[in-house]
Amino acid sequence: MRIVIALGGNALLKRGEPQDIETQRRNVRAAVRSVAALLPGNEVVITHGNGPQIGLLALQMSAASGTPLPGLDVLGAQTDGMIGYWLEREFGNLLQQSRAVTLLTQVEVDLEDRAFKAPTKFIGPVYEAAEGQRLASLNGWSMALDGTRWRRVVPSPAPRSVCQVAAIDRLLAGGFLVICAGGGGIPVARDASTGELTGVDAVVDKDLTSELVAEQLHADVFMMLTDASAVYLDWGQPTQREIRSASPSALRELTFAAGSMGPKVAAACRFAESGVRRAYIGSLEAAANMIDGEAGTLVSCEMSGITLRDVEGAA
Template identity: 55%
Template sequence: MLVVAALGGNALLKRGEPLTAETQRRNVQVAARSLAAIVRAGHDLVVTHGNGPQVGLLALQGAAYRPDEAYPLDVLGAETEGMIGYVIEQELENALNHERAVATLLTQVIVDQHDPAFEQPTKFIGPVYERAEAESRADALGWQIAQDGDKWRRVVPSPRPLEIPDIRVIQLLLEQGVVVICAGGGGIPIVRRDDGSTLGVEAVIDKDAASALLARQLGADALLLLTDVEAVYRDYGTDAASPVHALTVARAREMALPAGSMGPKLAAACDFAEDGGISGIGRLVDALAILEGTAGTRVSADV
C-alpha cells in the first residue's frame, strides 16, 4: 500500500514544551519509530508535517529587523520545510537502520490568489501567549490574533490548496523506493499568474488539507492523520464523550468538531476517503494499528 502519514504538531512539539532543537528531535525520534513500523510492514510511505510553531518563531526573529528586511511567510515556510524535514529524515533513517533511502523535498502548492481566506486569517502560527501579551505584540507588529484554547496566538491567511506541481518529482522518488518527506507545513503557497509563471504568497496552508490533496494526486491507498488523541470523539469535552472507531464520509461530515483541532483533520479525512481510499485518525504511536484498523478512527466512503 502507498500510505501518506501526516504528523500533527505534537510530533515535534507538545503544548507548553520549549521550542528548542533538542525537544523537537526527542519528539521526532518517537515519531520515527512509529513511521518505521509502517515501512517494515511492507508499505510505501510519504510523510507530511506541520510547522506552525516553527514558522511563527522565524517570523518573530524576522521582526527584529527593519520591515523591508523581513522575509515573507512563503520563504519562512520553505525554511521550516528544510529544517524540520532534515530532523525527520535523519531520525527515520536511523529508525530504519539506513535500509531504505529517505529524502526531503521542498514542495510548492498552488492556491487561488482570490481565495477569501486572504481577507479572513484563521491559521494559528507561533507560540501561545496570555491575552495581554498577544494584544501588545499585535499592536506593535501589525498581527491579527485569535483565541487558541485558553491562550492567544497570531493568525494568518490559510487558502485552500488546489494543486501540487511537484507531484511528478514525488512520484519519481516513490518509483525508486524512496521514503519521501514533503508538503511540510502544508507546502509553500504559490499562485499561478496569467503568463503561467508562479510566485509565492503570504500565507500558511493547512497541513491536513494539503496532505489530503497530496494523497489524492498520488493515488494513495491510505491517509493517516496522526495526533495525540486516540480517536475522533463524539460529544468531546463532555461527560458523555466516547470514541468513534468507524465513520462513513456522510456521517463524518455531519459531526460538528472544533475548527482549531479535530475539525480540519476530519474534513481532510473525508476529502480523501470519498474517492475510495481509507483515512485514519488517531495517536502517532498507534500509526500501524490505525492503518490495520485496530486503533483510532477509520473513515471510508461506505460502511
C-alpha cells in the same frame, strides 16, 4: 500499499514544551520510531506541520532585524528544510540506511480565496493578552484566542494543486521514503497574465494539502496522526464517545471544531470519497495499530453509519 502519513504539529513541539532545538529533535525521534513499523513492504510519504516553527522563526527574525520580514512562503521553506533534515537523519539512524529524502513542495492557491480576508490559521506560541496586543501592534499581526490565551493567525487558503506530485511519484517508484508538503506546502499563486508563480503570504492547511497529495498519488491509505486517540462524539463532555469507524456521509452530518478536528475530518471524508480508500485519524503512538482496526478512527465508504468504541476499547 501506498500510504501518506500526516504528522501533526505535536509530533515536533507539544503545547507548553520548551521551544528549543533539542526538544524538537527528541520529538522527531519518537515520531520516526512510531511510524517505522509501517515502512516494510509499503511506499510511504510523510507530511508534517510547522505551525510552531514558522511562528517562532518569524518572531526571532522580527526581534533580530530592523529589515522587513520575509513572506510566510520563505519562512515555510526554511522550516520545511530544517524539519526535513531532522526526519531524514532519524530515519537514517533507525534504519541504518539513507532512503529518506525531503522535497520542498510548492502548493498553488487562489488569490481570490476568501481566507485572505479572514485569517484563521494559528502559528507560533501563545501569549497572555497584554503581550499578544503588543506584538500585534508592533508587527501588524492578526491575533485570536487559542484556548485562554492569544496566538497569531494568518490566512489559510485551500490548496488547488501540488506542483511536485510527479516528482514525488518518481521518488516513491525508486524506493525512497518521501518527506514533502511540510506545513501544508509552500504557498504560491500563478499570475493570470504571465503564468509565473509567485510566493504568497499565507499558510495552507496541512491536512487538506496532505489529503490532496494522497489523492493525486492514488494512495491506498491516508493517516493523520495527532495528539487525540481518535475522533470523538461530544468531545470534552461527560457523554464523549470514541468513533471507531464511520462513513463520510455520517461524519459530514456532525460538527467538529474548525481549529482542530474539523479540517482532519473534512480531509478524511474527501479522501475516502475519492475511491475505494481508507483514511485514519488517531494518535502518533498508535500508528501501527490503526490499520489493524485496534486504534484510531477509520473513515471509509465501505463503512455504514458510525460505530463507537466503548471505554475498554471494544466495539
